[in-house]
Amino acid sequence: MTETAPAPANDTGHKMSAKNVNVFYGSTQAIRDVSIDIDMDHVTAFIGPSGCGKSTFLRTLNRMNDTVASARVEGDIRLDGEDIYSPSMDVVQLRARVGMVFQKPNPFPKSIYENVAYGPRIHGLAASKADMDGIVERSLKRAGLWEEVKDRLSDSGTALSGGQQQRLCIARAIAVDPEVILMDEPCSALDPIATAKIEELIHELRGRYAIVIVTHNMQQAARVSQRTAFFHLGTLVEYGVTDDIFTNPRQERTKDYITGRYG
């Protein structure tokens, strides 16, 4: 099937829609008037030079910036049409629906089992021990980690290798049944083999969730994503089908970046 260009932000039917988003840290503006749509069954990559605002914008999508005292977000961000910055939005629930995987794997200092079971327990997703066992197994399977850990679920999550820890963090995000998974440079602390496994996993997860990945690595963006958004100096310069962005960028700044002229 031929990919079509993303529709404008005011169209309905998108998993997430951000419109005219500005983000400030104190009086410094980090994001300027960004509008973008995020769709199911797609991996969307955010690329751009260091400091351009990729992570800041990513964190607006599940209100992670709420945890930064100086951060202020303006604009409209919707999940299935619902304003995620509305006072009635339950932020704990939002972060389960829009899960996040960080740059540095950050398992809890608990067992592998508990790392995955923690979220479902908080959200009351399992009625019995058997239910919970099922959720843990399914999540670890989806994260491609089950075969490696099924005989040692009570070992500490922090004793796993870096790549396994990152897949454990993905299992933890999956366990609460998210709709969107945000990944902030999930491979930057991993070696090439562990990176390849995560990329393969992203490919497999794509059909189930909307995935947004921040990456410094343009080859990675080209390999894993169907849509690419290029950020520069806090603005969204260009957003489109990944192949188009990499082979036929419309903006000079995008072209300069992908050809390595800066960044």
Ligand SMILES: Nc1ncnc2c1ncn2[C@@H]1O[C@H](COP(=O)(O)OP(=O)(O)OP(=O)(O)O)[C@@H](O)[C@H]1O
């Ligand atoms: N907690 C913070 N307090 C103040 N300023 C911040 C904070 N986090 C980020 N910034 C600033 O906001 C701008 C965007 O940073 P951000 O981390 O979002 O960029 P990025 O594109 O993800 O960069 P990198 O690729 O280096 O991670 C930068 O100027 C940065 O210094």
